[in-house]
Amino acid sequence: MGYFGRATPFRYLLNPHQMFIRQNILITGASSGLGEGMAREYARLGRNLALCARRTDRLDALKTELEAANPAIKIFVRALDVNDHDQVFDVFRAFQADLGTIDRVIVNAGLGKGAPLGTGQFSANLQTAQTNFVAALAQCEAALEIFRAQNAGHLVAISSVAAMRGMPRAQTTYAATKAGLAALAEGIRAELLNSPIRVSILYPGYIRSEINAKLKNTPFMVDTETGCRALVKAIEREPVQAFVPGWPWAVVARAMKWLPLRWVQKLL
Template identity: 55%
Template sequence: MTRKNILITGASSGLGKGMAIEFAKQGCNLALCARRVEKLELLKKELQELNPNIHVFLRALDVTKQEDVFKVFKAFEVDFKNSRETLDRVIINAGMGKGASLGKGYAKQNMQTAMTNFCGAISQMEAAMEIFREQNHGHLVLISSMSAFRGYPRAMTVYAATKAGVKSLAEGLRVDVLHKPIKVSTIFPGYIESEMTDSVGKPPPFMIALDKGSKLLVKSINKEKAKTFVPYWPWYFIKLIMPFMPLKMLRKF
């Protein structure tokens, strides 16, 4: 099934922006939301210059506010209905990586990451699935992380835990909609350049450029597989050995 109408959260920068550009090139209509509306406005102009034939809808959204998530998703559904279309795909991408080692005075930042990445994901899944169940079709995509497969130290501790939670949520939902015309995909990106990776300091291993990563993400999403590692090399093979990595080695990732 061709997915023409796509909602992306956290679309103002990084992977969300990169995916929006790639989908626009493919002629997809886009519903984009993020906290920073001014960046969305600039992105909309860029997308319509790339492809003047697509519709681009924008709304401000803080995914930690559950009531707002439902309002925004429903409003986007109406936007597409007014264009005689349906919402075909929702990409849950909004996230953050604030924080530090537990017990070092960064409890507020760690909780912000947990609320955005995990609780926010639940709200987005609830809102998307209400729409998909009612129309009896749709593709839900959750952007997790390679960090979902092990615990990580320092600033990654809470972030990795939230991405493991997203991984579990997606799998549980996938079981729930088995044999129904609703698909659920989990994407596990490795290190792709973004505002989040820019704040790390020393570049992590196997980093790829944002434009290349965005192309690979969109290619993987369009295949609608249950689980995908992006890029496949080397992350699929790293995933195979991650359960056996000693803690000293995990510090390097």
């Protein structure tokens, strides 16, 4: 019997290497950047997709493209502003109705805007905090509501290597929200340690996307396709945590934990 008093569905017990086959994947923030890139990778792997974002025109175009290249998969798209918390629950439940089950939820939607605190741009920092943490909390709540009912599922929180330490200037609020998301996901994992529900925290390094398109001369930057392929490969392992790409970010992240702050600033 499962952790919540129900038998774990047989179809989840097929792959001895990763324990679960996750066929139906829900990705938030899927209209661009890492969300779009991960959707492409999962379509290539033959997974069914539930994709949501604010920009439905881009979602519709992505759906058309991926279905043409991968006609055997099912793709559903819905408009979602993750800061509309009631809508988060409605959209997740609708996707579950579409697909029958949601096997994995990737909490990916986020913002990279921000400004040094005390410079009169509180609204930008507030929007980042609300989107990257409060809205992520809503997504985790909605996902776990489904997973508890199913007695199975995989929750993936997309954090950032910036979460390792406090960051200066425009990254201050962003880094704090990503650290908060990582702590939230770890707390969820602590509660569900003996259950069939898995929780993973991913810490991407610099992967080229719209959120960082204006950054120049950034160390260790990889292109979107390379980065998203590494993300999906890591997610498929269902780790407790993973730094992506593993080199050099696993080393850099560990160094960030103990280096003086003035040195950390030079790493990123």
